[in-house]
Amino acid sequence: xxxxxxxxxxxxxxxxxxxxxxxxxxxxxxxxxxxxxxxxxxxxxxxxxxxxxxxxxxxxxxxxxxxxxxxxxxxxxxxxxxxxxxxxxxxxxxxxxxxxxxxxxxxxxxxxxxxxxxxxxxxxxxxxxxxxxxxxxxxxxxxxxxxxxxxxxxxxxxxxxxxxxxxxxxxxxxxxxxxxxxxxxxxxxxxxxxxxxxxxxxxxxxxxxxxxxxxxxxxxxxxxxxxxxxxxxxxxxxxxxxxxxxxxxxxxxxxxxxxxxxxxxxxxxxxxxxxxxxxxxxxxxxxxxxxxxxxxxxxxxxxxxxxxxxxxxxxxxxxxxxxxxxxxxxxxxxxxxxxxxxxxxxxxxxxxxxxxxxxxxxxxxxxxxxxxxxxxxxxxxxxxxxxxxxxxxxxxxxxxxxxxxxxxxxxxxxxxxxxxxxxxxxxxxxxxxxxxxxxxxxxxxxxxxxxxxxxx
Numbered sequence: 063x064x065x066x067x068x069x070x071x072x073x074x075x076x077x078x079x080x081x082x083x084x085x086x087x088x089x090x091x092x093x094x095x096x097x098x099x100x101x102x103x104x105x106x107x108x109x110x111x112x113x114x115x116x117x118x119x120x121x122x123x124x125x126x127x128x129x130x131x132x133x134x135x136x137x138x139x140x141x142x143x144x145x146x147x148x149x150x151x152x153x154x155x156x157x158x159x160x161x162x163x164x165x166x167x168x169x170x171x172x173x174x175x176x177x178x179x180x181x182x183x184x185x186x187x188x189x190x191x192x193x194x195x196x197x198x199x200x201x202x203x204x205x206x207x208x209x210x211x212x213x214x215x216x217x218x219x220x221x222x223x224x225x226x227x228x229x230x231x232x233x234x235x236x237x238x239x240x241x242x243x244x245x246x247x248x249x250x251x252x253x254x255x256x257x258x259x260x261x262x263x264x265x266x267x268x269x270x271x272x273x274x275x276x277x278x279x280x281x282x283x284x285x286x287x288x289x290x291x292x293x294x295x296x297x298x299x300x301x302x303x304x305x306x307x308x309x310x311x312x313x314x315x316x317x318x319x320x321x322x323x324x325x326x327x328x329x330x331x332x333x334x335x336x337x338x339x340x341x342x343x344x345x346x347x348x349x350x351x352x353x354x355x356x357x358x359x360x361x362x363x364x365x366x367x368x369x370x371x372x373x374x375x376x377x378x379x380x381x382x383x384x385x386x387x388x389x390x391x392x393x394x395x396x397x398x399x400x401x402x403x404x405x406x407x408x409x410x411x412x413x414x415x416x417x418x419x420x421x422x423x424x425x426x427x428x429x430x431x432x433x434x435x436x437x438x439x440x441x442x443x444x445x446x447x448x449x450x451x452x453x454x455x456x457x458x459x460x461x462x463x464x465x466x467x468x469x470x471x472x473x474x475x476x477x478x479x480x481x482x483x484x485x486x487x488x489x490x491x492x493x494x495x496x497x498x499x500x501x502x503x504x505x506x507x508x509x510x511x512x513x514x515x516x517x518x
Contacts, residue, residue: 065165066257068155071111077155078104078165087158087166088150091180092121093494094370095421097293099169107167111152114172116145122171122178122490125498134493136178136486146175154286156256160301166256168286177486181285184427187482188282190434196327196336198430202288203275204418205266205319206295207312209305216305226270227304233267245302249274252298258287268316278324281430288321288422310374310417318377318384319418323429324402326410327353338409344392345403354390354411355443356436357399357429361388361415362462363476364428366469366495372502374417375465380452385415387456389447396451398462415462424491431482466502470495 063077078086086107089099098121102110109115123137124130130138137143154168171179191198208227209216216224228238239246246263253260253276263274274295276287292308299306311318327336327349339347346354361368369375377384385398392401400412413429447454463469473479474492483491 065155065157069153071152074111074150074152074155074167075108078107081163081165083163083165085164087161087164088115088169089166090117090121090148090169090171091289091421091423092124093180093421093491094126095180095289095292095423096126097289107150110148110150114147114149117148117169117171118143119146119171119175122146122175125494125501129501131494131497133496134490136175136490147172148175156290159252159255177484178490180421180423180427181282183483183487184285184423184430185282186484187427187431187434188280190482191281191327191430192330194434194437195330196434197330197333198281199278199326199328200281200284200426200430201261201276201278201324202284202291202422202426203273203320203322203324204288204292204308205271205273205321206292206306206308206418207268207319208270208272208299209307210303211305212303213300213305228265228270230269231267233265235265238265239263245304248298248302249295252294253291256290256294258291258294271316271319281325281426285422285426288426292418292422308418310369310371310377310419314376320377320384320414321416321418321420321422321425323413323416323426324410325413325426325429325433335406335409337411338404338406344401345409346401347409349437350401350409350411351443352437352439352441353433354399354401354436355441356432356434356439357411357413358388358390358436358443358460359441360428360432360435360476360478361398362460363472363478364432365415365463366466366473366492367424367428368413368416368420369469370421370424370466370495370498371417371419372466372499374419375463377417378415378462378464384417385451385462387451387460387462388415389451389456389460390443391447391451394447394449394451396449397447401446427483432478435478435481465499466495467499470499 085101088102089097119137120143148169149172151168156166158164170181176182210225259277261275261277266273296306337350389397390399391397398415402410416425470492479488
């Protein structure tokens with residue numbers, strides 16, 4: 063059986079039996095989009111397909127360093143970190159190419175934990191789109207840096223003087239992708255076999271940086287593909303003695319790393335695209351205008367979902383290919399929202415503010431949900447930007463939060479966020495971002511030591 067053909071519990075059971083597997087892998091994604099999981103015996107897996115299984119809810123209560131959040135209601139020392147129910151998603155079946163036929167299944171939190179589960183948050187927004195008569199489609203693209211380092215060597219070096227896979231600034235280099243062709247082919251083959259196919263991959267501007275565009279799919283599936291892409295690019299790199307980073311900005315000397323989202327809607331009844339109208343300027347239909355207006359108006363309120371780390375805000379500065387205000391333009395890469403005119407099937411919006419470190423489920427939930435509210439409210443976008451958006455003055459209400467703390471406060475105050483994701487999710491995620499900011503403030507940077515230690 064082909065893993066892509068698996069749809070039901072019966073199919074999942076059959077493919078495991080057909081392959082004679084004693085164990086399978088089961089994984090899910092936490093607040094930060096980090097994959098957590100384990101090997102599970104065949105007997106336990108078969109039982110879990112029917113009844114679900116228990117997963118310690120601490121994975122929704124700790125940060126990327128496994129440090130426990132404070133002041134969150136959902137879980138903590140006050141609850142004793144109990145197990146939470148989890149459902150296995152049979153149609154998420156993938157084969158892991160380098161594990162001799164091993165199968166991977168995604169899972170999702172259920173019951174009370176569902177209210178704060180990132181994948182479930184996106185699923186609720188997708189359900190909202192369906193209820194409005196739309197099927198959302200999306201594709202995510204990522205920039206990531208590769209280093210000739212290991213998890214041990216980067217720590218021994220204190221994350222300094224790292225050796226990139228290739229030197230210099232050399233975007234779209236045919237030399238680089240030919241010299242490292244074996245690695246590129248491993249990436250492309252893994253992506254095909256694990257069902258997150260890559261539409262295009264090339265070097266970007268900067269030493270060792272690559273950009274990959276994942277093929278379009280319905281939005282929940284496209285987020286699954288993006289989350290798996292980020293996970294297994296890191297796995298594949300380390301299996302080759304390399305390191306990949308999706309940090310928003312690892313060096314002040316180079317542009318940050320983006321996680322752009324291309325998004326469009328189709329009529330759920332007939333599958334026809336709804337963003338295109340050949341009689342309107344830039345082929346923008348009324349629905350696309352309203353969708354764009356919702357994304358623009360709500361972007362400052364939802365930025366914590368799209369730029370979720372302290373580091374992400376070092377990327378949002380003028381002149382480094384990242385927007386600083388909630389602006390839009392037509393084929394303009396200096397704006398936060400880029401309308402891409404084309405045929406009925408290619409007309410779309412590129413949501414450019416996102417960084418590579420964002421949780422794909424939550425970044426897409428924000429980009430899609432805000433647009434849907436714009437349609438519901440019949441909002442119109444503000445005047446488009448032409449030319450260099452960085453050199454122009456924009457209304458104060460278009461300014462994006464300048465820090466993670468500010469973004470978390472805007473999220474907590476957002477009625478739209480609570481409407482889209484629910485109070486429990488907003489309170490939990492905002493508290494997790496406040497924790498992230500507080501952890502940052504506890505540490506002394508090299509810049510502070512060099513600036514103040516002797517002289518002040």
